[in-house]
Each structure stands twice: as C-alpha cells, then as structure tokens.
Amino acid sequence: MRTSVRVVLGAQFGDEAKGKISDFLASDARYVVRSGGGPNTGHTVVLPEGKVVLHLLACGVLRHGVTGVSGPGMVINPFQIHDEIVDLERRQLLRGHVVISERAHVLLPLHELEDAWEDDLRSKHDPAAGIGTTRRGVGPAYEDRYGRWGIRMGDLSRPAVVNERLTLLYARKAHLPNLPARDELAARLVEVGAALAPYIRSTEGLLWDALARGEPVLIEGAQSALLDIDFGTYPFVTSSHPTSAGALMGSGIPPTELDSVVGVTKAYCTRVGAGPFPTEESGERGEYLRRVGGERGATTGRERRCGWLDLVLLRYAARLNGFTSFAVTKVDVLGGLDSFPVCTEYRMPDGTVVRDAPPFQASELAAATPVYREIPGWPAIHERLKERLRREGPSALPAELRRFLEFLSDETGVPVEFVGYGPQRDETVRLDPATARHPAPGLSAWTG
Ligand code: IMP
Ligand code: MG
Numbered sequence: 001m002r003t004s005v006r007v008v009l010g011a012q013f014g015d016e017a018k019g020k021i022s023d024f025l026a027s028d029a030r031y032v033v034r035s036g037g038g039p040n041t042g043h044t045v046v047l048p049e050g051k052v053v054l055h056l057l058a059c060g061v062l063r064h065g066v067t068g069v070s071g072p073g074m075v076i077n078p079f080q081i082h083d084e085i086v087d088l089e090r091r092q093l094l095r096g097h098v099v100i101s102e103r104a105h106v107l108l109p110l111h112e113l114e115d116a117w118e119d120d121l122r123s124k125h126d127p128a129a130g131i132g133t134t135r136r137g138v139g140p141a142y143e144d145r146y147g148r149w150g151i152r153m154g155d156l157s158r159p160a161v162v163n164e165r166l167t168l169l170y171a172r173k174a175h176l177p178n179l180p181a182r183d184e185l186a187a188r189l190v191e192v193g194a195a196l197a198p199y200i201r202s203t204e205g206l207l208w209d210a211l212a213r214g215e216p217v218l219i220e221g222a223q224s225a226l227l228d229i230d231f232g233t234y235p236f237v238t239s240s241h242p243t244s245a246g247a248l249m250g251s252g253i254p255p256t257e258l259d260s261v262v263g264v265t266k267a268y269c270t271r272v273g274a275g276p277f278p279t280e281e282s283g284e285r286g287e288y289l290r291r292v293g294g295e296r297g298a299t300t301g302r303e304r305r306c307g308w309l310d311l312v313l314l315r316y317a318a319r320l321n322g323f324t325s326f327a328v329t330k331v332d333v334l335g336g337l338d339s340f341p342v343c344t345e346y347r348m349p350d351g352t353v354v355r356d357a358p359p360f361q362a363s364e365l366a367a368a369t370p371v372y373r374e375i376p377g378w379p380a381i382h383e384r385l386k387e388r389l390r391r392e393g394p395s396a397l398p399a400e401l402r403r404f405l406e407f408l409s410d411e412t413g414v415p416v417e418f419v420g421y422g423p424q425r426d427e428t429v430r431l432d433p434a435t436a437r438h439p440a441p442g443l444s445a446w447t448g
Pocket of ligand 1: 131222239272
C-alpha cells in the first residue's frame with residue numbers, strides 16, 4: 001500500500017478554521033504533526049464536551065489511537081505546553097498520545113518581552129511599521145533559532161546544557177530591560193523539562209517508521225500562506241513557513257511522501273494584526289461578518305478585520321502550496337444574504353489588472369482596488385438543514401452554495417473537497433473528489 005501524507009494549510013491570513021478541518025481529518029490519521037509556529041497559534045476544536053483551543057499541541061491528541069506530534073519546526077513555550085497537557089488531562093480530553101520533538105526550539109519568557117519590545121520599537125519609529133504581532137515571543141524565538149543562540153526542547157533534560165546556553169543567551173540579550181533572573185529561569189526550565197521528559201523524543205524516525213508501515217500521517221499547518229516569512233505580505237508576516245514546503249521541513253518528512261495538500265479558506269476573509277487587506281470592509285458589512293462569524297482572535301482576543309473572499313490571494317496560495325483540494329469553511333456565516341461580493345482581480349493605480357499573484361510590496365498591495373463579482377447567496381443554514389446535511393451529506397447542500405463552490409473551483413483550478421457549515425466537529429461535509437470539477441491526482445491514495 002502507498003504511504004499517505006496529507007497536509008492541511010491555511011490559504012489566507014490565518015484563522016480559516018484549520019483546527020476544525022484538521023480535527024475532522026485526524027479521524028483518518030494515526031499521526032498528526034504540527035510543523036511550525038508556536039503559541040501565536042490558536043486551533044479551535046468544538047467537541048461535544050466543549051470547546052478546546054490548542055496552541056502548542058497537535059489536534060491528534062484529542063483522538064483515541066492517534067499521536068499528536070509537536071514537531072521539529074515549532075518554537076515551544078515549555079511552561080505553556082505543560083499547562084496545555086495538564087488542562088486537557090484534567091478535562092479528560094487527552095485521548096491520544098503526546099509527543100514533542102527534541103529539535104523544536106524553546107521559547108522563553110524573555111522572548112515574549114523581546115517581542116513586545118521589538119514591535120513597540122517599530123511603532124515608535126513609525127506607527128505604520130508596527131506588525132501587531134501576537135506578542136507571544138514567536139518572532140524572537142525564531143531569530144535566536146536562526147542566529148544559533150537557541151535552546152532546544154531536548155536540551156531541557158541536560159541541566160549543564162541549559163545553564164551553558166542560557167548564559168550565552170543572556171550575554172546576547174543584555175540590551176533588554178526587565179530580564180528574569182537567570183538562575184531562577186534555569187531552575188524552572190530544568191524542572192519543567194523533567195515534567196515533560198516522557199513526551200520529548202526524536203520524532204523523525206517515529207514518522208518514517210509509521211510511513212513504512214503504511215500508516216497515514218496528517219501535517220497540521222499553523223498560520224497561513226499570506227503570513228509566510230518569504231511569500232507573505234512582508235514585513236507583515238510571521239517568522240515561519242506556513243506552506244507545504246514548510247510543513248515538510250518542519251516535520252522531517254521528505255517531499256516524495258506527500259500525497260495531498262488541503263488549503264483551508266473561509267467563504268470570506270479575515271486578518272488580525274497590521275498589513276494590507278484589499279477586500280477589507282471597515283463599515284457595517286464588516287461588522288456583520290465579525291458578529292455573525294464570531295471573528296475574535298482565539299489566542300489574543302483581538303477583533304479580526306473582516307472582508308470578502310479574494311481570489312487573487314487564493315490563486316497565489318494554491319500555486320505556492322500545490323493545493324490538491326480546498327476546504328471551504330464558515331459558509332453558514334454568509335447564509336441568508338441575498339448576495340455577497342467576491343474579488344476576482346485587482347485594478348492597480350496605473351490601470352493594470354492583476355489576477356494571479358499579489359504585488360511584491362505590501363504598500364502596492366494596499367493600493368490595489370478589488371474588482372468584485374456579486375455572487376447570489378444561499379438560504380440560512382438553520383438546524384433543520386444541518387440535520388439533513390448530517391444525514392444526506394453533500395446532496396443536501398443548497399443549489400446556490402453548490403454553484404458558489406463550483407465558481408471557486410473554476411476560478412482557481414482547485415476542487416472543493418470539504419465544506420464546513422458550523423463550528424461542531426461533525427458539521428463538515430466531504431464532497432466526492434471523483435465528481436469534483438477538477439479531480440486532483442493522489443486523493444484516492446488517502447485511506448479515509
Ligand atoms: P507573530 O506570529 O506573533 O509574530 O505575528 C505576526 C503576524 O502574524 C501578526 O499580524 C499576527 O496577528 C499574525 N498571526 C500570527 N499567528 C497567527 C494565527 O495563528 N492566526 C492569525 N494571525 C496570526
Ligand atoms: Mg487562529
């Protein structure tokens with residue numbers, strides 16, 4: 001049997017309900033791997049027992065028989081991941097196995113200080129230069145990783161290494177005000193390292209062996225294409241690679257193992273933090289999306305900026321990541337509207353038209369004028385329709401909604417495979433890829 005690696009990625013600016021789609025697909029997987037990012041992430045999963053927001057654990061930990069791997073590409077706050085494990089245990093929701101890569105880097109309290117210090121410095125220099133980071137320390141932790149000042153999760157069980165590396169790091173951070181006492185931090189790191197020791201290990205071989213046995217692996221991306229450090233709206237981006245290439249790098253799985261890449265997009269669009277957002281609606285209609293969509297950050301509680309689906313960005317994300325299908329989420333939020341706009345291309349200030357890729361400079365993207373097409377809406381997705389969707393599957397999707405999904409496929413060249421119509425775990429329908437307009441190769445290899 002062919003091995004099977006599926007990647008789930010955000011196709012916009014984050015918060016596309018990836019957590020829900022990953023959790024849905026985790027039912028088919030034996031391993032779920034988080035490949036990048038850190039506590040900037042908030043993956044929301046709604047279980048019958050209540051809502052869970054995962055920041056550092058992979059969603060596989062919520063399922064019996066599944067191993068959730070916090071992978072090598074991540075930056076991990078060890079105190080926070082410890083709390084996350086304890087909290088899930090207390091709520092009796094830790095059903096799978098937790099594994100943490102020894103190669104993941106340690107995000108320290110001083111990185112949080114530094115994150116705030118850096119973004120304040122940018123804003124002081126120029127109010128428009130602030131990125132509006134989540135202030136969870138993610139950028140500075142990656143800075144230290146690539147500057148080779150970092151401490152890795154596997155170091156935590158080696159007190160001499162912790163002391164050595166921390167002394168070096170403190171010499172590097174002398175410019176930061178209010179650093180926590182070094183010896184005290186070292187002691188706390190060793191202590192939390194002991195508590196986490198049962199979970200920390202080499203994870204590459206674990207996944208290679210699983211693939212050799214033919215066990216399906218799901219890689220759960222965090223953040224999203226347009227926040228990629230290289231391909232996003234730089235400098236208004238995160239410090240990792242939330243792309244399919246990054247998913248492989250951050251998990252140690254070779255590209256030849258990859259079967260399928262699911263891009264998750266909302267039926268509209270949101271963004272948190274600063275940076276260009278051509279289809280943003282600052283007025284009443286934006287407020288409508290925010291209210292009906294519950295668009296508030298799962299990590300920081302900040303209100304999300306809201307606007308319309310942008311096909312230029314989606315086409316770009318599709319080509320960058322090689323999406324083999326889309327998961328379209330939150331279609332219920334648009335339910336009951338007579339019609340709504342979708343951006344099909346940009347008109348630039350010099351009169352040129354852009355269809356396939358956003359301009360290089362963030363300021364140029366901000367100056368783009370979206371060209372909209374008005375799409376007929378579908379009926380409100382009330383309980384009775386949800387019941388039918390659960391029972392009958394995709395055949396119960398309203399005709400207008402089907403036409404919108406076909407329009408999206410035609411405009412991007414990527415079939416829609418999943419549709420999320422509510423926050424609950426089971427409020428997702430899977431379309432038969434064989435009948436999708438653009439059947440993607442490799443989908444049948446997934447043993448779902
Ligand atoms: P950082 O990742 O905390 O450095 O933040 C950089 C930018 O990415 C900011 O605009 C954040 O709001 C955004 N960002 C980071 N993580 C997420 C996420 O999980 N969802 C949405 N936006 C995010
Ligand atoms: Mg989120």
